[in-house]
Amino acid sequence: MNARDWRDRRRGWSASPVAEGYDQRRFASVLGRRKHRNDVARLLDTLAHHLPSPGRGPGGLILDLPCGTGRLGAELMAAGYRVVGADLAPVMLSQAAASAASPMHLLCAEAEHLPLPAAAVDVVISLRFLIHIQDPAVRREILAEMARVTRHLVIGQIRDPHSLKHRGRSLRRALGCAAQLREPSPTHTQLEAELRDAGLELLSRVPISRVFSDKSLFVARPLSS
Numbered sequence: 001m002n003a004r005d006w007r008d009r010r011r012g013w014s015a016s017p018v019a020e021g022y023d024q025r026r027f028a029s030v031l032g033r034r035k036h037r038n039d040v041a042r043l044l045d046t047l048a049h050h051l052p053s054p055g056r057g058p059g060g061l062i063l064d065l066p067c068g069t070g071r072l073g074a075e076l077m078a079a080g081y082r083v084v085g086a087d088l089a090p091v092m093l094s095q096a097a098a099s100a101a102s103p104m105h106l107l108c109a110e111a112e113h114l115p116l117p118a119a120a121v122d123v124v125i126s127l128r129f130l131i132h133i134q135d136p137a138v139r140r141e142i143l144a145e146m147a148r149v150t151r152h153l154v155i156g157q158i159r160d161p162h163s164l165k166h167r168g169r170s171l172r173r174a175l176g177c178a179a180q181l182r183e184p185s186p187t188h189t190q191l192e193a194e195l196r197d198a199g200l201e202l203l204s205r206v207p208i209s210r211v212f213s214d215k216s217l218f219v220a221r222p223l224s225s
């Protein structure tokens, strides 16, 4: 996706029909529900494993960036966390406000400039976002903002170069078949370097599902912590 596609995609998310149908299109089918359940299970395991105890479990404060329709925030609140959701699209935020069983704090904000003080939250989670950003300078700016506002962790999502899906696409491309290689799919070393540049230390990479997904989570902590 080039810079123009990214701008179009950003505008698309701010359009009302896209926001209203977002969960229905992605997470209502059997496969979609499985994807959502996998995302939530990996996130909760990762939080339980990596978040130091003062921020873990009930009371821990999570920034869900961007929160989209709030599908993750609702599950995290059900697990006892406090959640602030931030997104640049007011229509996505309206969906989030309408769908959460208990009220989630919501912020209309750009990930590049968060209206939050340093170390304001215990953890920033960010799913289905960085994978869309091709420009390393924009990714760096956003990661540095995440590093600034978190006390303990940033849990983000990137494409996994070791996943079956990614390997299948690479093979089809090598054989001359049409196959879109979804970038960025950074290697461990590339990811480590990119995070370090933004003030973060890579702790771990957690595949969502090596068979069914080409995405993995990364877990990082601020270098200053």
Ligand SMILES: C[S@@+](CC[C@H](N)C(=O)[O-])C[C@H]1O[C@@H](n2cnc3c(N)ncnc32)[C@H](O)[C@@H]1O
Pocket: 010, 013, 014, 065, 066, 067, 068, 069, 071, 072, 086, 087, 088, 089, 092, 109, 110, 111, 112, 126, 127, 128, 129
């Ligand atoms: C694919 S959705 C993912 C939402 C959510 N994280 C999830 O997993 O369901 C991407 C979201 O990013 C938001 N977005 C795009 N660019 C953004 C930016 N620069 N700052 C804040 N939100 C942004 C869009 O409005 C959209 O809601």
